[in-house]
Amino acid sequence: MDGEMVRVDLNLAFDNDRKETVATYRLREGETIDVAALSNYEIGSFTIRVVLAKPLVEDPTPTDQLQITNNVPSLQVLRFEKADASSTSYQLEVRNLSNKDILCVDLYIPDPENHGSSGQRAGGWKRRPLIKSGEVWKTDVSNGRSGRTTSQGFVPQPPRVKTLIVRAIVFDDGAYEGDPEAAAEIEAMRLGQKVTYLKAIDLLEGALRQGDRQPAEVIQWLQEAVYAIPKQVSDDLLDGIISRFPSLSDGVRSSLKFQAESSARTTKQMVIRQIEMFKESATRSSEGTNLHDWLARTIAESQKHADVQ
Incomplete structure (x- = not known):
């Protein structure tokens, strides 16, 4: 906002993750x-109206209660409790009992009435594991609060007891404990991230070798090259994961491609955002920004995420 004015940027997002601002309004x-x-983009006319957002009101509806089930022997649950009496989140504290570092943990909350499930994954990489041995x-x-949307609005669900399942972990050597489906999904996501970072590293190193060009030309070349990175992950690479999990159903095997390519797209968008942030900082700084140093730092950081030694 600028005083009483609200700035509205109209952006278009393309399949290659490019974004283009086609109009800016102040209302x-x-x-x-x-x-x-x-x-030109086959988009019809439409109307924009600026409205005042309603302030958030604390919901007094009691939340579902969570209990915990741990399906991985190498994790010891030390503590699992609500952050405070009115909180909608719980705090989980676990110890790695194995002699190996843990890269990823999969947590899963099935719905008692099978209306949907939730969960979360946390991960690190080999140079910076999520949980080192003994830590x-x-x-x-x-x-969150459960309920359903009706013509009269949101109707809260009576509080229920749900179970948080520590479903799987993946170690730094590729071994896993727990549910093979969850572990395979983790590995597919890590694959999508790795192949995209490796392609980005090649482009960043290519930009680093263009010392005879103006920085603005180099960064523009780099941005266009990153836009062109494909989001597809080859079946040959996915077959390498599937072969490690022979018990997977055909449906789960098919879903691994989606997991890998979703991760590849997210990683590509992160690299694009890094380039955009560099361009923004270079524009704001009167002294400019050192492109060579930024490229070197970004290459080093990308190598960590790609597990390049």
Whole structure:
């Protein structure tokens, strides 16, 4: 906001993750603007109106209660309790009992009525594991309020008892404990991240070798090259994961490609955002920003995420 004015940027997002600002408007609360059709992009006309967002009101509805089941022998649950009496989240504290570092942990909360499930995953990489051997890891577990949307609005569900399942862990040597489906999904996501970072590293190193060009030209070349990184993960690479989990059903095997390519796209978007942040900082700084140093730092950070030694 700028005083009483609200700035509205109209952005287009493309399949290659490029974003383009096609218009910017400044409006006051209650003002409306009709946006003409964007025929070049097959987008019809539409209307934008600025409204005042209602402040968040604390929901007095009691939350579901969580209990815990641990399916991995190498993790010892030290503590699992609500952050405080009114909180919707729980605090989990576990110790790694194994002699190996843990890279990823999968937590899962099935719905008692099979209306949907929730969960979360946490991960690190070989240079910075999530839980080193013998160490303790703490995390917050979200536990939202249950209910359903009706014509009269949101109707809260009576509080229930649900179970947080410590479903699987993956070690730094590729071994796992717990549910093979969850472990395979973790490995597919790690694969998508790794192959994308490796492609990005090649491009970053290519940019680093272009010392004879102007920094603005190099960063523009790099941005266009990253946009062109494919989000597909080859079946050959996925077959390497599937072969390690022979008990997987056909449905789960098919879903691994989606997991890997979703991770690849997220990783690509992160690299694009890093480039955009560099361009923004270079624009704001009167002294400019050292492109060579930024490229070297970004390469080193990407190598960590790609588990490049």
